[in-house]
Amino acid sequence: AQKITQTQPGMFVQEKEAVTLDCTYDTSDQSYGLFWYKQPSSGEMIFLIYQGSYDEQNATEGRYSLNFQKARKSANLVISASQLGDSAMYFCAMRAPPHGNQFYFGTGTSLTVIP
C-alpha cells in the first residue's frame, strides 16, 4: 500500500525565516518520485519541486529545497526566506512506480507567513 503522511495541518512562520514542512511516505517500490505542490487560495496547484528515489542529492529550486532521507522515508520541504506570498496549502505527493499513473497526495499543510 502506498501512503503519504503530512502531520502538520497548520504552520506559522515569520516573514524572512525558514520553515520546514514535514512529509513521510510508505511504499514497497524501490523506484518512486516525490513531489511538492503549492495551492494558494485561488485553487491552482503549482508544482514546486521533485525528488527521484535514486537521486543522491537533495533537490533544490530557488528558495525551495527537499530534505530527502530515504532510510527514514521522509521528504520534507524547506522554504527559506519566507515571503507573504508563500502563505498557501502545501501538498506532498508520490508517484510509485515512476511510470505508473497513480499519484498519492498527502492531506496538506496550511502555511501562514506572518509579517
Next chain:
Amino acid sequence: GAVVSQHPSRVICKSGTSVKIECRSLDFQATTMFWYRQFPKQSLMLMATSNEGSKATYEQGVEKDKFLINHASLTLSTLTVTSAHPEDSSFYICSARVRDDPQYFGPGTRLTVL
C-alpha cells in the same frame, strides 16, 4: 513550465443539467490526463485517468456514467458531469503529464449545483 488551462473556472447550474469542463495542455502534448475532485480543506481525490484515444480508467467509487471523460486529443480532455445534483458541487481539477514529468495542474473549476 508546462501550462494547463481549464474552462470554465466557475459554473453554476440547476439540478438535473449536465456540465462540461474542458482541460487543455497549452504548450505540450500530454500522454496522460487526470481528473481530481477536491472538497473544502481536503486533499485531492483522483477520479479518473485518461489516455488519448482510449477509455478512461476510473477510481473505485467513481461512477463512470455520472462523470463522462473524453480524451479526444493529446491536448484536450473533457469531463462531463451528467444530471448534476447538489452533492456534485465541488472543485474539479485536471492535470496533465508527459511520461515521467511532474503532473501539471489546471487552475480548477468550481461547480455549484443549485
